[in-house]
Amino acid sequence: MSSKGLLIVFSGPSGAGKDTVLKSLMEREPGVRLSVSATTRGPREGEQDGRDYYFISRERFDQLVAEDKMLEHAEYCGNCYGTPSEPIEAWTQEGCDVILEIEVQGGAQIKKKRPDCVSIFILPPSLEVLEHRLRRRGTDSEEAIQKRLAAAKGEIAQALQYDYVIVNDDLEPAVEQMAEILRSEKQKSIRNKDFIERML
Amino acid sequence: MSSKGLLIVFSGPSGAGKDTVLKSLMEREPGVRLSVSATTRGPREGEQDGRDYYFISRERFDQLVAEDKMLEHAEYCGNCYGTPSEPIEAWTQEGCDVILEIEVQGGAQIKKKRPDCVSIFILPPSLEVLEHRLRRRGTDSEEAIQKRLAAAKGEIAQALQYDYVIVNDDLEPAVEQMAEILRSEKQKSIRNKDFIERML
DSSP states (O other), X not given: OOXXXXXXXXXXXXXXXXXXXXXXXXXXXXXXXXXXXXXXXXXXXXXXXXXTBEEOOHHHHHXXXXXXXXXXXXXXXXXXXEEEHHHHHHHHHHTOEEEEEOOHHHHHHHHHHOTTOEEXXXXXXXXXXXXXXXXXXXXXXXXXXXXXXHHHHHHXXXXXGSSEEEEOSSHHHHHHHHHHHHHHHTTBGGGGHHHHHHHO | OOOSOOEEEEEOOTTSOHHHHHHHHHHHOTXXXXXXXXXXXXXXXXXXXXXXXXXXXXXXXXXXHHTTOEEEEEEETTEEEEEEHHHHHHHHHTTXXXXXXXXXXXXXXXXXXXXXXXXXXXXXXXXXHHHHHHHHHOOSOHHHHHHHHHHHHHHHTTGGGSSEEEEOSSHHHHHHHHHHHHHHHTTBGGGGHHHHHHHO
């Protein structure tokens, strides 16, 4: 059966619990890796090249874009950020599933370039729960919370563009659903063409 | 989240273990039901109307076809067989997943009429294992076995038309994969449109 890993686009509004789900998933599934972005900004204290980001020059960044070796890219506050395709290709060839945590615009760019990717959108149980979670963090001003909520609505409106949605009500069922989606995707006939053809 | 049940088209060559997988799946998943075919032939001893088949007149059968209330139908040895859509609609509305065990031509007819169905093809681990299983049954002549093997190759060549393939090497993992596919399909965003829209 299919031995190549999956490319997974993973999005959801702030407060939906993306990081918690990913952390828990990676603890139980050793074959899952997180994609590392490339950036032209300098490393901050404690950041490690190849783990937090690939820190590269603007020249190198532009070259990767020109050679179509970025799955998506964007400029933010004068720095460039992007997803280099080569490490993802190497990992999926090894059989690892690679997860790309990304906002919805970047997710759409990737879906276009890699229609074989699996896209998953994580939802809060309701907007009320999302608001409650954002307040509980205690890090944002009222204005910031209202901004995040408005942004969340815009993002959730894009959820139908994704293949799957997961509601993060309780952590464990959400992580289990994600693991099941990855396993089921590997049973897709299109991913097992070689196996079927070898059998005949 | 999605409360409507799935319509599942389930096919595979003789000897792949379709019945064993379904029996085991239904023992562990009470929300799964098997679709019942309609036929114009008379009931045989022990057969029960509504359990083994819906036994109906030729007139009624033709009427259901004319009213587009058969998902697929075929004539075999002078009798008509078909899949009435109304019981399936009622069960999926109740939230049950309905499995249709059917050969590949019938499966293709259903996929056309109900593109929202989930199609699963069950494969043996290899043609050698399939041959061994057919021989072990001890019910077929050498000629019948060769015929079944030739038919199996033709059927397996259609596996790529199905959404998923499951290799039935060991029963338990095969049943688990099938249960996971059904659960994952319910996480598809398209099946949760109402939930997402209600949230906004």
